[in-house]
Structures are given as structure tokens and as C-alpha cells.
Amino acid sequence: MMWSCASAGLVAGFLLAAAVVGLVGWALPGPWQATLVPGLVMFFPLWIGFAGAAFAFSSGRRAWLWLGGAALTGLGALWVLQASGWMQ
Known part of the structure; x- marks a missing residue:
């Protein structure tokens, strides 16, 4: 169980963190270039948070x-x- 939770946290957590950073970057006003550095800074803590949260599942x-x-x-x-053309 431990290895399957760890792999879920690492792989799926990585993709989920990327999706969250992408959606937040899209939702913020201004060009996407302005959200690049804050998004990169927040990506790693999100990924680690999702990886840790994987162990909370049964x-x-x-x-x-x-x-x-x-x-x-x-x-x-x-x-x-x-x-749809809302994001480029």
C-alpha cells in the first residue's frame, strides 16, 4: 500500500499541481508571463502537499x-x- 500511495502522490500529484498552477495562472488578470515565476514558486509546495496527502487515503x-x-x-x-480559444 505504501508504494502505491507514494507513486500516486508523485505522478498524479505532479499532474494535479501542474493543473492547479495552470488554472490559477489563467484565472489571474494580466498576461500569462506575469504569472510564470509565482507559478513556478508555488508548484513545488503544491506537489509536495499532494504527495503527502496521498498517504491520507485508506x-x-x-x-x-x-x-x-x-x-x-x-x-x-x-x-x-x-x-475554445479562451487561453493561448
Whole structure:
């Protein structure tokens, strides 16, 4: 169980942190270049937070389902925003 939770936190947590940083960067006013450095600064603590939160789940499967599902939802939202032309 420990290795599956750890892998969920590292892989799915990485993707979820990327999605959160991307969505927050898109939502803030101004050009995306202005949010690049703050986004990079916040990425690592978010990733570590999601990796730690993976161990709060009762099983590795649940960690993968929740973190992976959240990551797919966030990355899907970014893809929809880009495909619709709202984000470049």
C-alpha cells in the first residue's frame, strides 16, 4: 500500500499541481508571463502537499482514483480552455 500511495502522490500529484498552477495562472488578470515565476514558486509546495496527502487515503487505489481523477479533470479543463480559444 505504501508504494502505491507514494507513486500516486508523485505522478498524479505532479499532474494535479501542474493543473492547479495552470488554472490559477489563467484565472489571474494580466498576461500569462506575469504569472510564470509565482507559478513556478508555488508548484513545488503544491506537489509536495499532494504527495503527502496521498498517504491520507485508506488505500493506494483510492489515492490513484482521487488524485488521478482530479488531475485529469484539471488538465481537461486546461485543454478545453485552450481548444475554445479562451487561453493561448
